[in-house]
Amino acid sequence: MKFQLLDKVTEQTDERVVALKQVSLAEEYLADHFPTFPILPGVMMLEVMVQAARLMLEGRSEDRLVLGEVKALKYGSMVRPGEALEVEVTLSKQLDDGGFQCRGTGRVRRSDEEQADGETAVSGRFTMRPIRTA
Amino acid sequence: MKFQLLDKVTEQTDERVVALKQVSLAEEYLADHFPTFPILPGVMMLEVMVQAARLMLEGRSEDRLVLGEVKALKYGSMVRPGEALEVEVTLSKQLDDGGFQCRGTGRVRRSDEEQADGETAVSGRFTMRPIRTA
């Protein structure tokens, strides 16, 4: 697999980004999670938000940014093959140590019209920090 | 990659099937097709229809079915990461040699509401034939 989990960016400013991750059975990790019940793993939902945050912060930091903290992250609905996770990440605060506090929400999106969509799949706060190389 | 291109089946009878293939950058072949302009390859669109036809015909044939002929297949809009291909395959005729004539159409589906969708990406006729092992 490619570890590139933003399939489409629909909005982007330096304080907010909205992006979409499609879930497809051709992605190998779904064969293991789980063999008979494939769903997007919770940590992959978090990674979609992390990659969206990294994109949003490109103009604010020249450092490579990685996860620093995760706070009060809650998971709700599951995202299945044929569905998508749409995440919205906003910048809450720039921290003194060069990090960034972010807030993220992910919703289930379905392209067929027969089902309601928009249930919350994940939401919470996290910080992105510059890599400490020492 | 897994060669399983039906992410979701939304309708299925033994004469008609509607199914969805999500296109995601995590799928490896998009890195080669093309490195700077990833799109679902035309042959993969055809394979989505083939796999949908195989599903539709499961109750009619105990043989393993593979592509026999492709006729008048036309490609239109491209399908990009973050979008999906929704195919509809119908059975046209059962052939004397154990094969099946099918008709298929694929449309682009987008889960965000800001863009119109539904453009035809592919349409045409094809036959599925039982594997000749001799």
Add this chain to the structure above:
Amino acid sequence: MKFQLLDKVTEQTDERVVALKQVSLAEEYLADHFPTFPILPGVMMLEVMVQAARLMLEGRSEDRLVLGEVKALKYGSMVRPGEALEVEVTLSKQLDDGGFQCRGTGRVRRSDEEQADGETAVSGRFTMRPIRTA
């Protein structure tokens, strides 16, 4: 897998190309097509011809070329692991819209001498068209 299906090009002019695709069990998609009966999928045979056509047309077009139409494509013998598909693609006509009409044939090649080879696995016509980005 890498989506690079031309293993060897044995002839190449701007009107004709002959190329070889080896079929090997190490390629992942064969594990799914089919688990107990691995064969080169029909759509992959078509893709070998598409990639050969793209190579042949490199000198004639600066656009990226993708499948436009497939006409009267017929499948014959299957190609198994340990065998190869040798395709020959020729240019039939340059179209007014910037596309190219091609004709392609694929034959089974075996490197051991004990079996006859050369059966037709696929043959038909197809067009390559420049990507319409609008």
Add this chain to the structure above:
Amino acid sequence: MKFQLLDKVTEQTDERVVALKQVSLAEEYLADHFPTFPILPGVMMLEVMVQAARLMLEGRSEDRLVLGEVKALKYGSMVRPGEALEVEVTLSKQLDDGGFQCRGTGRVRRSDEEQADGETAVSGRFTMRPIRTA
């Protein structure tokens, strides 16, 4: 890649598990995270703890368990190829809704003796919940 991130389990009771995840350049996702600076992604550290928790809870729940919440998760040292992440997960509380509160810590382990090891790479609390299928 295989989404199996427990390479070795060194201790296991139904209240505590200690397990090891080796980090190897042969794992594909490191090529994207990041091309010139490969490190174990933060979400993968979390997934190691999730998989360890699932193992620990096998005897207590017949449901499939997934991430429910993540609280106060902090990342510290990075884990590079040639190093390992050793996680310790303990059960804090069984919840009324069938879920489980867990605490996890991950430390960097190095097999060469020249460097000190044991720095904390990740620590925090999380809950595992049974899959809600409604």
Add this chain to the structure above:
Amino acid sequence: MKFQLLDKVTEQTDERVVALKQVSLAEEYLADHFPTFPILPGVMMLEVMVQAARLMLEGRSEDRLVLGEVKALKYGSMVRPGEALEVEVTLSKQLDDGGFQCRGTGRVRRSDEEQADGETAVSGRFTMRPIRTA
């Protein structure tokens, strides 16, 4: 990739086996060995002989057999994408410790007729031993 390197077995007794490994650019490891000059790695040639030996010895041993020793193995011609490695492995001696001494030779096979083929790519002796689990 699948680590299944015997694409076709053309002869098999319990003292001799002849098998073929196709070399295809779709196999991922060729992208790294080497990016601009893909060839079948020498250790993969050896593995083809090991897998052929394992097949030959299936009827003689119920143990899982792995490489025990490699003696006087010499590499000659390289095997490129579009070519195949045909190995012949023969049993030299059954050893007292449950192992088997084998002799193996690999030749380059090409399916197009324009080039001579049959150059030796690898030859040597090796032993297969039962797994010692203590």
Add this chain to the structure above:
Amino acid sequence: MKFQLLDKVTEQTDERVVALKQVSLAEEYLADHFPTFPILPGVMMLEVMVQAARLMLEGRSEDRLVLGEVKALKYGSMVRPGEALEVEVTLSKQLDDGGFQCRGTGRVRRSDEEQADGETAVSGRFTMRPIRTA
């Protein structure tokens, strides 16, 4: 998988290199070798030594170097997921034809302290030769 089997280089001169290969279940080939008993294949141990030799010889040769001969290679202990193979490769002699004679040893390394480690997994001699392109 990536065919990059040196996860960490701990010593390097132009006559000696020490490097580490982590063994992780996320690496796909372990699923086939063997499904119920994953171990680092013997040929992969050899490849770790080959890649270490290539690194050691970078300053001495501008040619691409591949395996030329393998002599008296013996396998001992197995290396399992959660363990590592530490190889030491030394240069024995520069050959007249541009090749290099090397000696290599690989030992099992474990990052948990409860088990003794350091058993020999592989040792032997091999030559690296410049690629003959004729």
